[in-house]
Amino acid sequence: MSDKKQQVSRRQFLNYTLTGVGGFMAAGLLVSPLRMAIDPVLKDSASGELVNVGISVDDITDVPTRIDWTVEQVDGWYKSEPSRSAWVYKDGNGDIVALSPICTHLGCVVSWEGSDAHPDHFYCPCHDGLYTKDGVNVPGTPPLAPLPTFEQEIRDGMLFLGNTIDREGA
Numbered sequence: 001m002s003d004k005k006q007q008v009s010r011r012q013f014l015n016y017t018l019t020g021v022g023g024f025m026a027a028g029l030l031v032s033p034l035r036m037a038i039d040p041v042l043k044d045s046a047s048g049e050l051v052n053v054g055i056s057v058d059d060i061t062d063v064p065t066r067i068d069w070t071v072e073q074v075d076g077w078y079k080s081e082p083s084r085s086a087w088v089y090k091d092g093n094g095d096i097v098a099l100s101p102i103c104t105h106l107g108c109v110v111s112w113e114g115s116d117a118h119p120d121h122f123y124c125p126c127h128d129g130l131y132t133k134d135g136v137n138v139p140g141t142p143p144l145a146p147l148p149t150f151e152q153e154i155r156d157g158m159l160f161l162g163n164t165i166d167r168e169g170a
């Protein structure tokens, strides 16, 4: 009687062991393809990283200059290389100012001295928006907020820019 109990117990032990080992192996086989399927969704997009925009600090003057660059962006399984732009110059202290060229009124593109009537200003042609050199919106014109600045860093003498930073209105 006790012998039979022991045989059943061994069989159960073997069943549990084989089931456990089999389940462990099956899980191991499933994890890899599952991770490959989900991984791109879990990864952060590269849009927040600072990017070398291809201009050396020595080449930046006190006159706003437009620079363009591309960033590598990954959204899930979709990769793209959207372009970015900034107006860049050195202020009176020699600090680098990097401004978004996107008008804060309705999103047109502003230009430095884009209007003969408004020298020393950023001008938006869509609705005559005006900003001073530091990107602050001129009261009485349509934009209600300054041009955003960019996160920035200097590495090995080159300018790196990241995300834009919104500012309070004038």
Ligand code: FES
Pocket (backbone or CB within 6 Å): 103, 104, 105, 106, 107, 108, 124, 125, 126, 127, 128, 129, 130, 142, 143
């Ligand atoms: S979009 Fe620039 S002033 Fe309206």
